[in-house]
């Protein structure tokens with residue numbers, strides 16, 4: 001798949017989505033079935049459009065199609081879409097999904113001149129980041145050698161690899177920007193594995209949004225010079241073009257290093273892992289080599305939503321879960337090669353995609369699959385995660401993402417946050433101690449909570465909350481299924497022909 005051919009989807013608050021996904025894939029080196037997840041969209045009453053294979057639907061066969069229908073439901077911010085079948089999004093099936101708010105507080109005139117105010121928010125300010133393997137994901141990931149080392153860091157689909165001729169591989173350019181204007185960079189980490197430390201030489205960022213949640217501005221996020229972003233996470237970073245007009249490195253330093261990387265290689269090709277932030281009317285050239293130290297990083301544990309929670313988060317929850325991340329290391333080499341035993345547990349078990357989607361099991365009143373936890377409507381749920389692996393540092397961080405909800409982060413790296421207005425988001429990196437998140441069961445559906453390192457999800461690091469099974473089917477919060485949803489499983493299982501003629 002051409003990694004540059006990624007359409008970003010742009011919408012406004014109050015829009016309704018109707019997105020017809022037509023599966024025309026034929027490349028046998030890649031996964032051919034698909035299912036598209038709309039990352040960060042809450043899907044209230046539309047769980048059938050969440051797009052998670054074997055949780056909310058059967059995959060869409062080649063030459064079949066399925067129309068996803070859902071509403072923004074008042075959400076605004078930076079989201080993305082990606083395949084949720086196997087490790088298919090690693091091969092490029094992904095893109096940005098932006099919901100603009102015409103009444104965005106940070107675009108209003110009374111913010112002029114203040115940090116966080118922005119003038120420009122358009123297609124040119126969407127910045128997608130990801131790691132890239134030259135091999136198809138099925139070949140890159142054999143589980144014998146752990147996660148594959150990426151060959152490149154891509155910014156908006158472009159990036160160098162070690163040994164490339166820089167003249168053959170142009171870098172992404174953000175801009176050209178106009179002196180004096182402020183830009184809302186919507187930065188999305190669409191990686192399969194890598195997290196990044198993002199900085200822009202000689203400039204600062206004011207972070208006004210995390211995972212679709214608008215932020216108030218304080219010392220944690222005002223005029224910071226760098227931030228980390230884990231797979232699945234998004235930030236809106238406002239940057240003011242207030243420096244001498246020129247070309248500046250937009251740096252996305254990855255962990256892990258790209259294949260073959262060393263400080264010497266970075267000297268040889270300063271464009272590795274970087275894009276260019278360019279002012280208008282300056283020479284088209286690459287910035288000078290060399291690193292600029294960053295001293296003032298964003299503190300994600302102190303990000304405060306612009307609108308505090310309606311209900312205090314300081315009280316005890318109705319139900320608490322403890323889901324440790326456990327690596328299973330006693331497989332034989334053959335078992336690892338065949339991937340017959342998952343490599344990870346989240347809680348008491350591993351997520352092994354069942355043949356019947358969880359949502360269909362609920363409809364039919366059948367038993368739930370393993371590592372699926374029923375929870376009831378109208379409850380406050382706390383979930384605590386802990387990485388029990390040998391390396392529980394940031395380098396071994398697991399970014400866990402919940403479908404169907406934003407959550408409050410009550411504990412991060414073992415420390416309690418401010419429960420009066422804790423960080424709220426939909427993806428959180430687990431490292432350096434306990435992470436506790438809280439959500440309320442107001443959105444019936446089967447919602448997966450999974451590591452967004454796609455190799456780890458494939459290796460079992462996920463659990464499913466079967467939220468409000470009765471209310472999924474009955475009452476004011478029940479799920480309205482899009483036409484064609486019931487046909488997906490019979491077609492997938494081969495009982496019915498696909499809707500489009502095959503080649």
Ligand SMILES: [Cu+2]
Pocket residue numbers: 397398399451452453456457461
């Ligand atoms: Cu992980």
